[in-house]
Amino acid sequence: MLANNETGVLQDIAALATQARATGAWFHTDAVQAVGKIAVDFRALNAAGVHALTLSAHKIGGPKGAAALVLDKRVELEPLIAGGGHERGLRSGTENVAAIVGFGVACELAVQQLATAAPRLIALRGLLETGLRAMEATLFAASAERLPNTVYFALPRVDGETLVGQLDRAGFALASGAACSSANPEPSHVLRAMGVAPELARGAVRISLGSASTLAQVNDFLNTLQITLSKLQRLTAIAV
Amino acid sequence: MLKLPIYLDYSATTPVDPRVAEKMIPYLVEKFGNPASRSHSFGWEAEAAVEEARDEVAKLVNADPKEIVWTSGATESNNLAIKGAAHFYSGKGKHVITVKTEHKAVLDTCRELEREGFEVSYLDVRDDGLLDLDVFRAALRPDTILVSVMFVNNEIGVIQPIAEIGEICRGKGIIFHVDAAQATGKVLIDLATLKVDLMSFCAHKTYGPKGIGALYIRRKPRVRLEAQMHGGGHERGFRSGTLATHQIVGMGEAFRLAREEMGVENERVRMLRDRLLKGLSDIDQVFINGDMEQRVPHNLNISFAYIEGESMLMAIKDLAVSSGSACTSASLEPSYVLRALGREDELAHSSIRFTLGRFTTLEEIDYAIKLLHEKIGKLRELSPLWEMVQEGVDLSTVQWAAH
Ligand SMILES: Cc1ncc(COP(=O)(O)O)c(C=O)c1O
Numbered sequence: 001m002l003a004n005n006e007t008g009v010l011q012d013i014a015a016l017a018t019q020a021r022a023t024g025a026w027f028h029t030d031a032v033q034a035v036g037k038i039a040v041d042f043r044a045l046n047a048a049g050v051h052a053l054t055l056s057a058h059k060i061g062g063p064k065g066a067a068a069l070v071l072d073k074r075v076e077l078e079p080l081i082a083g084g085g086h087e088r089g090l091r092s093g094t095e096n097v098a099a100i101v102g103f104g105v106a107c108e109l110a111v112q113q114l115a116t117a118a119p120r121l122i123a124l125r126g127l128l129e130t131g132l133r134a135m136e137a138t139l140f141a142a143s144a145e146r147l148p149n150t151v152y153f154a155l156p157r158v159d160g161e162t163l164v165g166q167l168d169r170a171g172f173a174l175a176s177g178a179a180c181s182s183a184n185p186e187p188s189h190v191l192r193a194m195g196v197a198p199e200l201a202r203g204a205v206r207i208s209l210g211s212a213s214t215l216a217q218v219n220d221f222l223n224t225l226q227i228t229l230s231k232l233q234r235l236t237a238i239a240v
Numbered sequence: 241m242l243k244l245p246i247y248l249d250y251s252a253t254t255p256v257d258p259r260v261a262e263k264m265i266p267y268l269v270e271k272f273g274n275p276a277s278r279s280h281s282f283g284w285e286a287e288a289a290v291e292e293a294r295d296e297v298a299k300l301v302n303a304d305p306k307e308i309v310w311t312s313g314a315t316e317s318n319n320l321a322i323k324g325a326a327h328f329y330s331g332k333g334k335h336v337i338t339v340k341t342e343h344k345a346v347l348d349t350c351r352e353l354e355r356e357g358f359e360v361s362y363l364d365v366r367d368d369g370l371l372d373l374d375v376f377r378a379a380l381r382p383d384t385i386l387v388s389v390m391f392v393n394n395e396i397g398v399i400q401p402i403a404e405i406g407e408i409c410r411g412k413g414i415i416f417h418v419d420a421a422q423a424t425g426k427v428l429i430d431l432a433t434l435k436v437d438l439m440s441f442c443a444h445k446t447y448g449p450k451g452i453g454a455l456y457i458r459r460k461p462r463v464r465l466e467a468q469m470h471g472g473g474h475e476r477g478f479r480s481g482t483l484a485t486h487q488i489v490g491m492g493e494a495f496r497l498a499r500e501e502m503g504v505e506n507e508r509v510r511m512l513r514d515r516l517l518k519g520l521s522d523i524d525q526v527f528i529n530g531d532m533e534q535r536v537p538h539n540l541n542i543s544f545a546y547i548e549g550e551s552m553l554m555a556i557k558d559l560a561v562s563s564g565s566a567c568t569s570a571s572l573e574p575s576y577v578l579r580a581l582g583r584e585d586e587l588a589h590s591s592i593r594f595t596l597g598r599f600t601t602l603e604e605i606d607y608a609i610k611l612l613h614e615k616i617g618k619l620r621e622l623s624p625l626w627e628m629v630q631e632g633v634d635l636s637t638v639q640w641a642a643h
Contacts, residue, residue, distance in 0.1 A: 056482075058482065058484075063268060063484065063486065063487075064274075064482055064483065064484035064485060064486070064487070065312065065451050065452065065482075065484025065486075065487050066451070080319070080468060080469070081315055081316050081319045081468075082319060082345070082348035082349045082351070082352050083315045083318060083319065083343070083344045083345030083346065083347070083348040083349055084315065084343075084344045084345060084348065085344070085348070092315050092344070092345065092348065093312060093313045093314075093315030093316055093345070094253065094313055094315070094442075094444060094450050094451070095450065095451070096312070096313075096449070096450050096451020096452070096487070097450050097451075098449060098450065098451075099451055099484070099487070161279070164279040164280070165279065168279060168280040168281060172280075173273075173277075173279070173280035173281065173282050173283075174279065174280065175277060175279050175280075176279055
């Protein structure tokens with residue numbers, strides 16, 4: 001994947017694809033989290049050896065239920081959904097016209113906003129990270145190149161699920177993992193693969209910002225987090 | 241005032257009912273949460289909406305909401321049902337039965353199974369478009385694992401004997417799949433009594449949005465499937481991927497309206513369809529395709545002999561109708577459905593499908609009747625064949641010069 005959905009870490013896809021090309025392998029990248037947040041240039045990636053790239057509408061302000069596969073013309077695929085031959089036989093079924101129109105407009109807006117959105121998000125993220133460090137948070141993958149909108153952290157001796165629940169009641173919607181696996185109480189497989197200890201991984205909380213996020217919200221959040229944290233730590237102290 | 245062109249192609253797709261659209265919009269803008277997000281109220285709100293819609297879909301067909309799995313449409317539902325069941329039960333046998341007049345979403349999927357080593361029987365229909373139960377019984381084999389027969393045909397609107405086929409399949413332990421894309425809101429579907437194991441639905445033929453559908457998967461007796469789309473384990477592992485909340489809400493509302501209004505609506509549509517049929521019946525040499533009794537009230541499929549379907553479509557541009565189905569109307573091949581009824585190519589070529597719906601008016605039907613009379617007269621005047629027929633020549637005896 002180009003940008004990881006939990007950590008926001010950016011892989012050097014062009015470099016990896018160049019390596020893969022040396023062996024003759026096809027190269028696909030899931031760019032769902034990257035598109036709209038950083039510049040993604042399929043032509044350049046394609047020249048480096050990337051053959052296919054996935055993007056999705058609902059991560060860039062478009063509707064859920066529409067997505068696209070950008071495909072090198074030379075690649076032949078076996079379709080997964082047969083019947084009618086829509087999309088040059090690669091994906092049959094009546095098109096979700098409204099969602100696709102929305103997807104198109106979302107892409108247009110994303111392109112327009114790309115240059116201004118990223119610096120603003122990076123500034124907000126910087127504030128969040130400074131605040132979190134002051135609370136002795138571990139910031140995952142902080143030294144890696146990351147998406148401008150994602151902060152992934154854990155606070156010492158605080159369970160991620162519990163913290164997210166408390167923050168929800170205080171008016172902040174965050175995740176303790178990816179939405180697609182939220183039903184799963186296991187610590188994040190991404191953090192485990194990065195060698196993070198399970199105790200620490202259980203504390204993981206993801207903040208992902210968007211174009212509607214403001215400076216006031218970030219400050220508010222840090223205050224609320226500080227209060228919630230003191231409360232949780234007092235409770236832990238009593239329990240011990 | 242009559243607004244042109246007049247839409248008479250409700251089987252290709254329907255408009256979204258304004259009541260449905262209104263219910264969808266908040267789920268795009270304010271209530272935008274991911275129904276799989278378990279950690280905050282945005283997610284819970286979306287999940288509650290998804291479950292309410294699931295209830296509505298289940299209610300229309302008298303099923304348990306736990307038996308409904310969301311998909312992107314009937315095509316995906318058909319793929320999941322047919323490939324999913326064939327793959328899961330392939331240890332028991334590799335023979336599948338379907339019908340020549342099925343939608344491409346079923347036929348192309350079956351072709352795919354053939355490439356994988358399954359054997360598929362494509363059954364003929366009678367000249368009224370219905371499957372003969374004796375033909376069906378004779379096709380069953382000890383290694384038959386799956387049968388797929390559509391509820392309502394998309395081109396000619398005939399209703400297949402689903403209850404009877406279900407009885408036969410259940411008696412032999414064969415999985416029975418039904419493509420009901422054209423049936424919801426048009427015929428009563430009672431899955432508590434029908435012995436159907438898998439049933440495909442989509443929203444956009446029943447005044448919901450395009451791009452959303454569902455598959456009914458029976459729990460008692462339990463039917464197993466191999467998932468076709470992986471990643472995340474949504475929908476109890478049957479179909480992964482972020483649920484499109486607004487689409488699902490739209491399908492739920494569309495199916496709720498269908499349940500509440502289909503009784504009255506179908507009688508109104510039947511009256512309009514019968515008026516159209518009556519209005520055209522004084523035209524010479526018109527032939528109705530498909531049985532008129534076992535048929536949904538929305539559909540009229542007629543061949544106008546000695547007129548070529550494509551020139552007809554051009555002459556009646558004020559009417560949005562189709563010759564063949566939307567999926568194949570890009571090709572000039574005569575409809576494979578009409579050919580399966582034994583219609584010769586000429587008549588298959590000259591067929592027009594009129595499909596009426598919720599927003600069709602009396603005025604529109606009367607306009608259509610008048611327009612068709614005018615244009616058919618003109619087109620036939622231009623037809624040398626028609627001239628010969630008028631002069632009493634029997635065309636089947638004519639020796640055509642080779643070119
Ligand atoms: C009988 C039947 N099955 C399946 C479909 C496919 O539905 P969709 O294109 O929405 O997947 C249609 C309509 O196109 C249909 O009429």
